[in-house]
Amino acid sequence: KQEVTQIPAALSVPEGENLVLNCSFTDSAIYNLQWFRQDPGKGLTSLLLIQSSQREQTSGRLNASLDKSSGRSTLYIAASQPGDSATYLCAVQNGGATNKLIFGTGTLLAVQP
Amino acid sequence: DAGVTQSPTHLIKTRGQHVTLRCSPISGHKSVSWYQQVLGQGPQFIFQYYEKEERGRGNFPDRFSARQFPNYSSELNVNALLLGDSALYLCASSLLGQVLNTEAFFGQGTRLTVV
Numbered sequence: 001k002q003e004v005t006q007i008p009a010a011l012s013v014p015e016g017e018n019l020v021l022n023c024s025f026t027d028s029a030i031y032n033l034q035w036f037r038q039d040p041g042k043g044l045t046s047l048l049l050i051q052s053s054q055r056e057q058t059s060g061r062l063n064a065s066l067d068k069s070s071g072r073s074t075l076y077i078a079a080s081q082p083g084d085s086a087t088y089l090c091a092v093q094n095g096g097a098t099n100k101l102i103f104g105t106g107t108l109l110a111v112q113p
Numbered sequence: 114d115a116g117v118t119q120s121p122t123h124l125i126k127t128r129g130q131h132v133t134l135r136c137s138p139i140s141g142h143k144s145v146s147w148y149q150q151v152l153g154q155g156p157q158f159i160f161q162y163y164e165k166e167e168r169g170r171g172n173f174p175d176r177f178s179a180r181q182f183p184n185y186s187s188e189l190n191v192n193a194l195l196l197g198d199s200a201l202y203l204c205a206s207s208l209l210g211q212v213l214n215t216e217a218f219f220g221q222g223t224r225l226t227v228v
Contacts, residue, residue: 004155034217043117043203044156044219089155091217098169099207099215100146103155 002027002094006104013080014112021075021107023090028068034101035064035075036089044089048075080111115140117206117220125226126194134189134223138206144168145187146217147179148203156203162187163209191225199227 003026013019023033032051036044048057048064050073056065063076073090087108091101118137126132138145144163148156158171162181176192191198201224205217 032215036219041201041222041224043119043221044205046216046218049216091155093215096169098146098158098161099144099209099217100158100161100169100171101148101156101205101217102158105153105155 004104010108012110023073030092038087119220123224136204137186142206144207146205150201
């Protein structure tokens with residue numbers, strides 16, 4: 001059974017700092033991994049999708065990497081801003097008839113001005 | 114372009130009642146999935162529908178049901194509500210039902226409170 005873990009559960013950093021969020025999964029036979037942002041009480045905003053054949057994806061100040069063999073992904077945020085404060089969730093898709101996502105419990109990020 | 118839209122945004126129901134939540138996917142997307150997110154947890158998969166057929170079901174009781182309409186919109190129904198059903202219900206749409214090329218886009222969710 002696939003399990004997704006995110007460390008740390010919460011993180012507080014000063015504005016301008018570069019930071020890394022971690023995601024690990026127990027079954028390396030994934031098809032892709034997706035990072036999301038969630039503001040309090042709101043839905044999920046897709047940040048980056050990494051296909052299983054890819055090693056990383058970049059969008060603006062965000063860079064996500066994927067190491068399937070070790071069951072790990074990282075989300076790197078450069079030059080953090082107070083507006084980056086949110087919960088960040090990673091989710092994986094395994095094979096099968098559905099495209100269901102299996103989520104971690106998220107990392108709550110607070111960027112202090 | 115409109116994203117995934119869900120209605121209503123908030124809902125308060127009494128234990129034992131029934132509730133219907135609605136979702137309209139992104140135009141052109143044929144797959145809709147439903148997730149339940151309890152406070153402090155990641156979303157849990159409830160259902161996936163593709164081309165009006167159920168493709169998958171998570172570990173939820175039969176009180177939960179769903180359907181997809183010809184225009185690809187979807188409804189999630191929950192009968193005999195329990196206090197534990199209080200959660201944020203999220204709808205996700207994707208272009209296809211298969212695993213490949215399935216970036217998921219989520220709506221803003223429906224906050225259900227059962228009292």
